[in-house]
Amino acid sequence: MFHKEGYKIMTVTAIVLIAINLLSYSLINTYWLRFAILAVSVVLFFLIVQFFRNPKRNTLQNDNHIIAPVDGKVVVIEEVYEKEYFKDNRIQVSVFMSPINVHVTRHPIGGEVTYSKYHPGKFLVAWHPKSSEENERTTVVVKNERVGEIMYRQIAGAMAKRIVNYAEVGATVAQGSDSGFIKFGSRVDVFLPVGTEVNVEINQKVKGGITVIADVAS
Incomplete structure (x- = not known):
């Protein structure tokens, strides 16, 4: 579950990273460099996604x-x-x-x-x-x-x-x-x-x- 504040950022980040990787595959012939760009993109997107996670918390209501x-x-x-x-x-x-x-x-x-x-x-x-x-x-x-x-x-x-x-x-x-x-x-x-x-x-x-x-x- 993700927080609503993160949806726009996650969407924009995904679009930008996909575009970067598509360009790298069309412009770069070196396999390891294309793979490195892909790996960095995956890690970066994972970090963005985990930052906006919103785990459910069952708070025990207690006025004390x-x-x-x-x-x-x-x-x-x-x-x-x-x-x-x-x-x-x-x-x-x-x-x-x-x-x-x-x-x-x-x-x-x-x-x-x-x-x-x-x-x-x-x-x-x-x-x-x-x-x-x-x-x-x-x-x-x-x-x-x-x-x-x-x-x-x-x-x-x-x-x-x-x-x-x-x-x-x-x-x-x-x-x-x-x-x-x-x-x-x-x-x-x-x-x-x-x-x-x-x-x-x-x-x-x-x-x-x-x-x-x-x-x-x-």
Whole structure:
């Protein structure tokens, strides 16, 4: 199963690669060179296709849990001052996505979307300390009665040149449902209330829609 954001790119890539190989077979007489072009084309198309995969995730709905919004590796767990929306201290949990990770963004909690905003910006590498505030990004806040408001922020990186965000203010969303897509690597920050029990560790790999990154049951 593939994400809808990838169909156009996969189609264009396939057409271009087919055209290149047809030209190579008509213009190049050297067998090994034609084979090399074909092999590179197959590998490139495979990489593009796997990037846009959208595996089904059976999220266990639980209002006490805040789940990972994306696949990747936890690179930040720290208390920070969040100045865009809450304007107070929050626990920031950041997940870095490599180009080989699934890049679907999922809602970490279910509830009502109370804030959704796009910010144009730079394309610093995703692990840069200032990328959360200076890079192209979208910020979304979802609210429910159990955990209150949880913010997550999609952040573009050096490779990611387009962020897709489906969250609309006033919409009711299900935990683990599709919230957007980041094309070609980057990271997502989640901002939790201070005192929230964080269940993940630095360098831990998480799976979007599955891994519980925090628990508010206690």
